[in-house]
Amino acid sequence: MGAGENAGTARGQAAEVIRDFLTREYAGLIDLGDMHQRSTFESEQVFASRALAAVSLQLLTGCSPDEAAASITDGRDDQGIDAIGYSSSAPDLWLVQAKWSDKGTAGFGVDGALKLLHGLRQLDNRDFDRFNNRVQRHAARVRDILESPECRVHLVVAVMGEQATKEQARRLIEQAAADFGSEVECHVLALPDFHSAAHQSSLPRSVELAATLPGSWLARDFPHRAVVGLVDAGEVALWYEEHGARLFDRNIRNPLGMTPPNLGIVETLRAAPENFWCFNNGITVLCDSIETEFFSRPVEGAPVRLRLTGATVVNGAQTVASIYYAHDMYPENVVRASVQVRFISLANAPEGFARSVGVATNTQHHTGSRDFVALDEVQGHIRDDFRTSLDKEYVFRRGELVPTPAAGCSVEEAAVALACGHPDASLSALGNASTERLWEATSEGAYTRLFGRQPSALQIWRSVLLLRAVREALHELRPRLNGRSAAIAERGTLLVTHLVFRLRGAEGIDDPDAEWEQLLDEVPGLVRSVLAALIPLVDDLFGRNSFVATTFRETGRCHQLAEAALHTLADVERTPQLVVASPPKPRRRPGSARLLVAHRRILDGTQVLYQPGSVEEAAIGHWLDEDPLRYLATWNNDARQPLRWAADGSLYSINGLIRHIWQRADWREAWSAVQGPRYWVVPGEGSLSDLAEALWESEALQDAEVPQDTGE
Template sequence: MSANPATSGASPYDATPRTQVRQVRDALLREFDGLIDVEDLANKSAADREQAFLSRALAALTVRDLTGCDSAAAAEAVIDGRDDIGIDAVAIDKNASHLWLIQSKWSDSGKGKFAVADALKFIEGLRCIDARRFDRFNVRFQNLADQVTAVLSHRGSKITLVPTVMRTDPLAADVVQRLSDAQEEFNQFGNILDQRIYLARDIWEVVRNDFAEPSIRLTARMQDWIRITEPYEAFQGIVSVADIAEWYDNHEDRLFDRNIRKSLGITQVNQGLIDTLTADPHNFWFFNNGITVLCDTVDPEYFQRGARRSPVTLTLDGASVVNGAQTVHAIHRAFRKDPEAVAEGYVTVRVISLRNCPAGFADAVTTATNTQNRVERRDFVALDPVQRRIKQDFLLSLQKTYTVQRGEPEPSAENGCSVEVAAIALACAHRNSDLAVRAKLGADLLWEDGSQGAYHLLFNVQDQPSAYQIWRSVLVLREVDATLRRTAKDRQARAEAIVERGNRLIAHIAFQHLDLDGIDEPDTDWDAILAQVPKVVERATDWLVHHVDAEFKKQLVSSTLAEPEPCRTLAGLVLRDLQSGAPVPDLPQEYRPVKSAPRQRRRNAVPTLVDANRLAEGTPLTFRAIGQSERDALAAWLAADPSRGAATWVNQRVRPLLWAADGKRYSPSGLVQKMWQLAEWSKAPVAAQGPARWCDAEGKSLWRLALDTRNEHDLGDLDEDA
C-alpha cells in the first residue's frame, strides 16, 4: 500500500542505512546483471568491475524510475565510460519532450562522493548537448543522439539534471550552488532546466516500491450518513452488504493490510454473522458493530447536496478495513451462499480520512476499535513499526514472506515464516534460557511487553533483529526439530518425556554451542552451519537426559522443564560437557525402545483436550491425510475448495470441530468420514482415526496433543479413533 501522507517523510518503518545499502546493492545485481554493458571493464580488477557495474546499474535504476520503462530499456540508456563528459545515463520520455541527464555514484558504505569537480563536469556535458556537440561523446551516446535531438527540437521541452548518489548526507552546499547557478543561467529565457537529486533514502524507496502492492480504491454508496470535518474528516452511514461483498471480491485479504489481523476464517462468532445474513438479513444491521475504514483521502459525490437522507458516493483512495475484518469475510461468504437474500442487508460503515492526521493516529484507531472477536496480545504486534520493518527486510533482502497478522496464511517452509515462528526461534537463540522455557509453555508468553517482557527482549527497537538473523534462526530451529523427530524412535519412557518437554531447551543449547557470529552477514555459508546441527542436537539430547536424571531424579519431568531455574542449571551443565568434548553417556536400558504389546485404549482424545483446556477456542486446524492412498483419493477434492481442509476448535466435548466448508460442527472422526464420503473414496476404511488427521499450526495432531496432555497429567492411555 502506498505511504500515508499523514505519516510519510521520516518514516519509522525505514530500514537502517546499512541495511538500505545492502538491499539496494542486492536489487541492482538482481535486476541488471547481464543487461549492463561492461565489456570496457575487462582489464579492471574484479572489485573495480563490480563497483563500476553498481554505479552504472544505479544510473539505470534511476532511468527506470523516471520514465517507467523496463530494466532492459533502462540499461540501454547508460552511457557511462570514456568520453561520457560527466553523464552516466540519458533518459527520454515517450513524448520526446523531457530529457533527464543522470550522473551516478555508488558507495558500499553509503558515503558516495559528489564533489564540485563532478558537478562542473556534469554541467560541461549539459553545455555540449545544448550546443549539439555530440561528436565529443562516446558511441553509447551516439546511439541516442537522434532521440536527444528530437527532445531539444521539441517546443517547450525540459531538461533535468539528476545526481544519483548512494550517500545518506545531503550534497555539499557548494555542489548544490553550482547546479543552481547552471539552472539560473539556462532559464534566463524560459523554464528549461531543473534538477532532481536522488540520495540513499530516495534510491532505497525506489527499490522498496518495486515490491509494494498498489493502493486500494474503494467505492462506498452510503445512506443516512453524517459527515465530520474537525479535527479530521470522517463519514458514517449505512452501506449495502452487496457493496462490502464486492470489496472483498476485488481485493480479498489485502483489504485488511492496516488491520491487526486478517480474517480468522470460520469461528462461532463469524458463523453467527453468516447465519443472520442468510436467514434474517434485515436484522443484520441491528446485531453488528459495523466496519471502520481508514483511507488516505476521501472524495464525496453528493446525489443532492444538503439532503441528509439522500445518498452520497465516497471514493476512498489508499483504503484499508481496520475493524470489521471478520464482518467483511462473513458478508462475503454469506453473499456467495445466497446473494439474493443477503443483498437486502445493510451494515454501518465509518470512514476516516488520514489526510492531516498526526503520525500514529491510524494505529491508535486500529487498536481502539478491535473488540468484537477475541483480541489477543499477539494481534497488536501487527501495529509495531519493528514488525513492519522486518516484513519489509524479508521482502527486500531475502525475497521471502514474513507474515505478522493473525489469520494470514502461513508461508511454505521454503518461502518464509510467520512472526510466531520467528519469535520462538529468537527465544531459543537468546542467551537467556528463560525465553526458551516461555516459548515451550506457550507462544502467548512471547508477546508480553515491558522492559523485561519477552517481546521487548526479542524485538528490541534499539537492537532490531535483521531478516537474515531471523530467517537463519528459523532454519536452525527447524533442523533441531527435524533431528528430534528423526531420533525419537531411539527413546522411550522418561527419556522420551524429557526430550518432548525439553525440545526448546535443547534448541537453546544448540544455538549457544554453534558458532553464529556470521548470522547477520549475507555471505556466511549457512548450509555449513546447518550441517553441524544434527550432531550437536544428538549429543545435547543425551547429555540433557543424563543431567535431568542426575540433578532432578526425584522431580517430575514436566515441572522440572517448565521452571526457569532448573533449566538454567541444565543448560549450563550440558553446554559445559559439549564444549569439553567429553564422551556422551549411554542411556539407561529402560530408556531404549523395546517391542511391547499394545496398551489398552482407555480415554478419548477430545475429552482429554477439553478437560485440560489445551486448545484455545477458535484455534485453526488443518486436515492432514494419512497414507498415500488417502492423499491420492482426497487431493483433487481438497484442492477444489481449500475450506474443505480447514476447521476451528470449539472447546466442547460433543462435535468440537467447526468445519469451514459448511459452518457446521462435527466430531473429528465423523468429519473425516463425511469428507471421505463427499470425495467419493470407494476404498475408504470402515473406521477413521479423526484426531490423528486434524493438526494445529505447529503440525501436531489432536491425538498427539492429547497424548502430551496425558503424559503431563498421568491421565491414562488414549483411544486413537476418538
C-alpha cells in the first residue's frame, strides 16, 4: 500500500471516529424533519453535515450541544448559511458553512465561499424573506446584533478534510472581511480540529497548568490555600494555546474575541509590555490542588513553579485570550510582559465556594473612557445649566438614574445628538462604529470636539429632541421599507439625523426665540426626502454588493454620502421621492390536513395511528386499551374530515377526532388546545405534522397555490 493509500485510509478512519463522536453528541438533537422522503444514506449525510456545523459553534463559542443543535439553519433556501450562533455576552454573530465527507477529503472552494458571502450580504440587507423558516426564526436576534455599534461577524468554515480552504476561496473571504470592516473574523476548522475534539471528548476534562513565579510572590493557607504573584505573559499564552476554551469551564463567559477592550489589552502588550501588570486587573485561577517546585531555597518569595490540577480561569478570560492573540502577533513584546495571577485551591472548600468566587470576581465594573467623563468639570456646568435654564435633568455619571424622556437626558444621548449635529459627518460614523469612540478626549478626539467648548443646555436639548424625532419618523417608516432600503434606514439613522441638521437644524439651535417646534413638525417630511436621496446613493457610490453596516461606520463613506445627498436635495425639481409599500405578508402555512390533501401525500384507506402524549396516556390510556380500535383511523382525502375512526366508522377532522375521544373517555381535565397532527402517525413515515412540514418546505409546495385553512 502506497503513501497516498495510507493517508487516505487514515483520513477515512478519522472521519469514522468523528462521525461516532457527532452521533453521541447530537443524536436526537439535530432536526431532520425535512428528510422523511429521503433515503437513509442521504439522511445520514445531512445529519453528519449539520452536526459538524453544530460542533463548530460549540468549539468556538462554548455553547451547549442543545444550543448548538438549535442553531442549525441548513436546508433549502439557507443561502449558504448552515448554522447561526451568538456569543453569550457580546453582540457577536457566527455564520457557519459545513462540508462533510465520509472519506475525510472535503474541500472548500470558490462556490462555497461565494454562497457564504451571499448569505452574509442577504442578512446585511435584511432580506430575511429570502431565507427558509430556520433562518427566519433568528431574524430578530440577527437584526439586533447587526444594529449594534459593537457588532462583530464571524465567518466559520467547517470542512471534513485536511486542506480546509483553497487559496482563492480564502482570498474571497478575506476580501469580504475587508469590505465589511474590521468587525469580521474568519475561522477555519478542518479534520484535525474535529478529530482532536472527538479524542478530547473521551478524555477527563481536568486541566493541568504549570505557572512559574520568578519571585516576590505571597502565599497563605487560611481560610484557603492561595498563591499570588506575577507570571510571564508568554507562559499564560501557552495555557490558552494548549487548552483553549477548556480553561474557562467555570467562567461566566468565554473570550469575546477582539472587542474594543480586548484590542486595548493587545495594544498595551505591544506598546508598553513592561507596564502591563500595572494596567491590567489580573487573572484568578481556581484549582483542585497546588504543588510547589522550588528552584533553590524553599522559602516564600523565592523562584518557584506551581503545578495546578483541575485548573480553571474564573476571572480574566479576556486577558488570557488577548495575551494569546498578542503573543501570536508580537511575541517579542509579550515575553517582556507579566500579569498578576491569583491561584486559589478548592481543597476542603465548602460547597458553592467556587461559584461564589466566579460571581464575585466577574461583577466588578470595568472602568473605561466613558467613566472619566465624570471628572470633567464641563459636565457639571452642563448639568447646572439644564436645571437653571430648562428645569430638566442631565446625568453624566455611570449608574445614575436616567431621567424620563420628557424630564431630561443622559450624557450618552447628548453625545450622539451633538455628533449628528456637528458639521463633520464623520462624527456620525464614529457614533455608529462604537459609542466608546465618542469619549476620546485627545486634542482631535470626538469628546473634545463635542464638549471642548461647552455647548449650552438649549443646544444639547434641542439636538436630543431632533435626534428623537428622526428616530421616531424612521420607526414609522421602517415597516413600509423592504430589504436593503430597510437596512439603510436602520443603519443610517445617525447620518439621516446629520443631514436633517444640515438642511434645517443648525441655524437657531441655541436661539431661545427660534421656532423649534415648527422644525420638529417638519422632521417626518425631511426624513422621507433624505432617505429618498440616500438609498440610491449607497448603491451608486459603493455598489449593490457593498455592506450596509460598513458604509455607515466608515468616516470617509459617511462624508461622501452626506455631500452627495445634500447636492441631490439642493435640486428641488429633481429631488427623488421615497417609494414605500406595505411589507409583504409572510406566507402562512396552511393546515396540515389542507396540505396533505392538496398534494395527495397519503393514499385513501391508509391506516393512521393515534399516539397520545404521556399526560394523555396516563389520563385515558386505560379507556383506549379497552378497545384497540379506538387507537385506529383510516385516511380519507377530504381536507375537512380526513379521518374515519375505526371505533365507530364516522368521519372527523384531525383535531375533532381527538376532542371526541377525550369526551368519550370522560377526561374532564383535558386541555382546551389540541395539536392533533402531532399525535396522529402514519406508521413508518411520521406524524401528520411532520409529513405536512416536509411538503411545506419542498420545491413543489413553493410553486403551488394552496388555499389557506384556519383549522384542522
